[in-house]
Amino acid sequence: EPEVTQTPSHQVTQMGQEVILRCVPISNHLYFYWYRQILGQKVEFLVSFYNNEISEKSEIFDDQFSVERPDGSNFTLKIRSTKLEDSAMYFCASSGGGQEGAFSYEQYFGPGTRLTVT
Amino acid sequence: LAKTTQPISMDSYEGQEVNITCSHNNIATNDYITWYQQFPSQGPRFIIQGYKTKVTNEVASLFIPADRKSSTLSLPRVSLSDTAVYYCLVERRDDKIIFGKGTRLHILP
Numbered sequence: 001e002p003e004v005t006q007t008p009s010h011q012v013t014q015m016g017q018e019v020i021l022r023c024v025p026i027s028n029h030l031y032f033y034w035y036r037q038i039l040g041q042k043v044e045f046l047v048s049f050y051n052n053e054i055s056e057k058s059e060i061f062d063d064q065f066s067v068e069r070p071d072g073s074n075f076t077l078k079i080r081s082t083k084l085e086d087s088a089m090y091f092c093a094s095s096g097g098g099q100e101g102a103f104s105y106e107q108y109f110g111p112g113t114r115l116t117v118t
Numbered sequence: 119l120a121k122t123t124q125p126i127s128m129d130s131y132e133g134q135e136v137n138i139t140c141s142h143n144n145i146a147t148n149d150y151i152t153w154y155q156q157f158p159s160q161g162p163r164f165i166i167q168g169y170k171t172k173v174t175n176e177v178a179s180l181f182i183p184a185d186r187k188s189s190t191l192s193l194p195r196v197s198l199s200d201t202a203v204y205y206c207l208v209e210r211r212d213d214k215i216i217f218g219k220g221t222r223l224h225i226l227p
């Protein structure tokens with residue numbers, strides 16, 4: 001079964017540093033998402049991406065965050081200057097694949113990147 | 119987005135059928151009902167999606183009454199490995215997911 005992959009599985013960084021979280025969505029999918037989950041809390045939507053541009057973003061996704069799909073396969077989330085409160089599990093998801101009449105909208109989530117900001 | 123209400127937690131025993139009911143009184147015409155499962159430190163995993171009546175796959179069944187204001191996820195013959203958080207979502211299929219707190223299902227031996 002196809003799957004979404006994410007690297008690294010765990011990233012430790014110091015406050016104020018830039019981090020890039022990487023995702024490889026399922027190859028024929030069209031919609032891409034980033035979510036995060038602070039330990040013990042709900043999964044929160046950050047941003048959705050379609051047709052090479054952001055289609056929607058949440059209040060969490062401020063100017064410190066950016067996303068890119070640089071080469072048609074990777075989908076990255078960059079945090080420019082990390083804060084302690086950015087410590088969380090970050091999940092990439094993709095959806096929207098298949099042929100007409102059998103188009104699948106279910107979101108496939110990656111295993112996550114645990115970001116620890118010290 | 120329609121708000122959903124589901125039990126905070128449930129306990130059951132191995133081999134039992136588990137039914138988790140979700141209320142979504144304000145569901146819109148173009149909303150679908152979707153259930154996800156999440157194990158600790160893992161990403162949510164799609165279980166099942168439906169619009170009306172009954173949907174069944176190899177993992178679960180989803181029962182949706184005619185008014186669509188509620189739905190029931192049915193897990194047949196659960197095992198210890200079904201211990202997880204289960205999220206009921208009501209959404210347009212091409213939209214972001216807004217997760218609630220879900221139902222913590224604990225399966226006992």
